[in-house]
Amino acid sequence: MNKQISVVIPVYNEEEVLESLFQRLFPAMDELKSTYEVIFINDGSKDKSLEILTKVHSKYPDKTVIIDFNKNYGQHMAIMAGFEQSSGEIVVTMDADLQNYPEDIGLLIDQVEQGHDVVGGVRVNRQDKKWRLLVSKLHNSLRLKLTGIDMVDEGCMLRAYTKDIVKQVIATEENSTFLPALAHSFAANPTDIDVRHAAREEGTSSYNLYKLIRYNFDFFANFSKAPLEFFTMLGLAVSTISFILFLYLIIQRFMHGPDAEGVFTLFALTFFFIGIVLMGLGIVGEYIGRIYEEVRKRPRFIIKKY
Template identity: 55%
Template sequence: MNKPYISVVIPVYNESENLEQLYQRVIAALDKSDKPYEIILVNDGSQDDSYDQLNELQKRRPEQIRIIHFNGNFGQHMALMAGFERVRGEIIITLDADLQNPPEEIYRLVNLMEEGHDYVGGIRKNRQDTFFRRYASIINNWLRYKMTKIRLSDQGCMLRAYRRALIDLMIASKETSLFIPAQAYRLSISPAEIEVAHDARKSGESKYNLYRLLRLNFDWMTSFTLLPLQIFTMLGLFISMLSSFFVVYLFLRRIIIGPEVEGVFTLFAIVFFLMGIMLMGLGIMGEYIGRIYQEVRHRPRYVIRKIIDDTNE
């Protein structure tokens, strides 16, 4: 078998209802060109029958399909990294298994890469998501740019293309809390973006609930900027100065007017407000300390249960 030119990495988590159609459409899209390719499907600890289905799909195209089974759920980005560490192609495509990004768009990204870019990100056109998901994404993209200056128009789109050299740089970083699209954009020499189609989910449910989305945002925030800590440092200095003036004011008022009991509840409100800010600041500081703790333990980012690879390479 020729060495693949294109590697498609697809993380899979409880997507048994979509796997057959995913296989048919990805194969059909890639077979339209004579460029050699491989498909790496990474089972991120699925609880449905994705394990058996993936094994059966691999038997249909054993020289082109490789399967990686995790022994638990390590997250989408770790599933991608497992695939990245085993790709053999020069251009690497990432794709979701839910078919919201049509596989038929793959060669549009490949063509743009062949123009000289080392990273191409997809921008979902006419997003088929809920009102909350669409506008939360807009706000999140704006915040990310303001905090990190990384110009990702759509960080939630999984249809992306990477040059092999860029993948090697990300593998060498060895970070455990890794936000791949932003990391690739930062390391890229010639990034580009392209609008891609976005369909409604065919079946099943989104694996990103509100909690997971919040965790993802904390990942990129703590991975790429110290701005939250710096904001709370400046806020702390400002409140300290304001409190000093307030103490002087209360002291002079007591001397001039005498003891007062009015305003006790106002003082309680101010105290609780300041306590809330302090706890929020401690929480953000804890996020950064937690990231450091994860890195210094040097635990494996993921654990592989089984690899099915009949490529003989």
């Protein structure tokens, strides 16, 4: 029997917080007075997360679905697997670390029932480190300018989608994707609402500075050609400046003769231009790599068992 609500929760090394999550999540869902299922995706956890999830499935066999990956594929692929197994008319996503409040799920459901097909949570009084807040602010600004995707808080995983939006996301069959932005790009009537945000009480975040920088680059490579367009314009500008410099050095040579200092200037400029070319090749390589991943048509994830 199809459920009215599906809650999709990726789990990666969350053994310390899972029991607290269960104690708050199931009562919060029961209060909604709707049929529901909670889909937990064990994303290659190395701790006892799977063991704990198996126990909660034994306790709530009609309310829980357990998906076990054979290794870690990342948060967005875990959610995609949850989407594929969901049966709800409304699909809600949230993190397992309880920085999202399960009690706020009802706020999202209300907005969907009012006619919105995508509802994004906006974290009020975010309990994150200052450098993460700065990265998030810069990302949000660049995302709107480069992709036109207008989302208030992309990093908040407490979100709700209609079944039609979920089907469109699944149909893309992309190997590298960013689900909140992808779903938002399909939405006809999206909205955002304020939700609460708590500091992480147990465990540590899997997102360090490198992963956040990598996330931002991957995002723009997936939704925009701006990096390529930037280097096209930069290449044009550098070529123009190089031609002007060439004319200048030719004139200098005829007017003043050979100048040994000019050799060192040319070396510096050469190294600079080579650096730009290598960086440009790296960006082109990132795009080609994504094309390569898509045309191979390898499985996006492998599930050991449900």
